[in-house]
Amino acid sequence: xxxxxxxxxxxxxxxxxxxxxxxxxxxxxxxxxxxxxxxxxxxxxxxxxxxxxxxxxxxxxxxxxxxxxxxxxxxxxxxxxxxxxxxxxxxxxxxxxxxxxxxxxxxxxxxxxxxxxxxxxxxxxxxxxxxxxxxxxxxxxxxxxxxxxxxxxxxxxxxxxxxxxxxxxxxxxxxxxxxxxxxxxxxxxxxxxxxxxxxxxxxxxxxxxxxxxxxxxxxxxxx
Numbered sequence: 001x002x003x004x005x006x007x008x009x010x011x012x013x014x015x016x017x018x019x020x021x022x023x024x025x026x027x028x029x030x031x032x033x034x035x036x037x038x039x040x041x042x043x044x045x046x047x048x049x050x051x052x053x054x055x056x057x058x059x060x061x062x063x064x065x066x067x068x069x070x071x072x073x074x075x076x077x078x079x080x081x082x083x084x085x086x087x088x089x090x091x092x093x094x095x096x097x098x099x100x101x102x103x104x105x106x107x108x109x110x111x112x113x114x115x116x117x118x119x120x121x122x123x124x125x126x127x128x129x130x131x132x133x134x135x136x137x138x139x140x141x142x143x144x145x146x147x148x149x150x151x152x153x154x155x156x157x158x159x160x161x162x163x164x165x166x167x168x169x170x171x172x173x174x175x176x177x178x179x180x181x182x183x184x185x186x187x188x189x190x191x192x193x194x195x196x197x198x199x200x201x202x203x204x205x206x207x208x209x210x211x212x213x214x215x216x217x218x219x220x221x222x223x
Contacts, residue, residue, distance in 0.1 A: 001223075002066070003040065003068065004037065004040070004070050005039075006041050007043055007072065008043065008074045008184075008200050008201065009203070014209075014212035014216075015039065016216070016219050018033035018034055018037070018039055020032070020033055025056045027102075028056040032061065036219075037222075040057055040060070048141040049141055049161035052165075055102055057166075058102075058170060068115075069166070069176070070177075070180065071162075071180070073179060074160060074200055075088070075159060075184065076160070076186065076187040078152055078157055078159055078190070082130065082183055084183055084203065087126055087128070087129040087180060087214075088158050089180060090132075090163075091119060093112075093167055094164065095137040095164040096139070096148075096152070099168050100169060102173065108172070112167060113171070114167065121178075122178055125221055126217075133157035133181070134155065134156040135156065135158050136158070136164075138152075143187075143188050143195050146188055149189050180214070185199060185200070
């Protein structure tokens with residue numbers, strides 16, 4: 001079963017009609033939207049990025065029967081040639097902060113990766129997307145400093161606060177995983193605007209129709 005994870009970038013998009021279900025997990029309960037597919041909004045309860053219970057959320061998807069996960073995440077561009085409004089389908093990721101694990105009481109190494117077949121499907125289903133890129137995760141809720149952006153730009157293309165955690169947990173739970181990064185702004189120091197959370201919300205409003213259509217295509221083709 002396909003599971004879709006959404007966040008700020010899908011906040012105003014028209015989403016599939018699904019029924020809410022509370023799923024119990026060893027890490028806490030999670031609300032999952034259920035039907036022919038599963039959908040989970042990562043900021044449920046209003047939690048900021050650094051307080052999201054990613055272990056509970058990913059475990060809930062696995063318990064509810066997911067075998068594939070597509071995560072949609074708001075991101076900032078680290079490269080001038082990737083302007084706001086772009087969509088990047090990352091082929092790899094890294095993190096500059098702690099990554100959660102479901103393995104608190106056992107040694108269990110996993111090989112983190114993006115599922116190549118699912119990645120190819122997303123490139124096909126999101127016309128005009130940038131088909132490759134490296135996503136780097138930093139610890140929110142603050143944005144990155146100009147110096148951090150300059151350093152990150154040497155090793156990655158877009159920056160966000162959630163997807164590397166979700167990707168790694170998916171691997172631990174034997175879930176195939178791929179991601180879609182909506183580029184909502186240039187990272188700090190690359191653009192002229194003052195970056196705030198309200199700026200991200202405005203981007204979500206402006207692009208709500210195309211992002212709703214993107215979710216619809218994914219649901220129709222992959223669910």
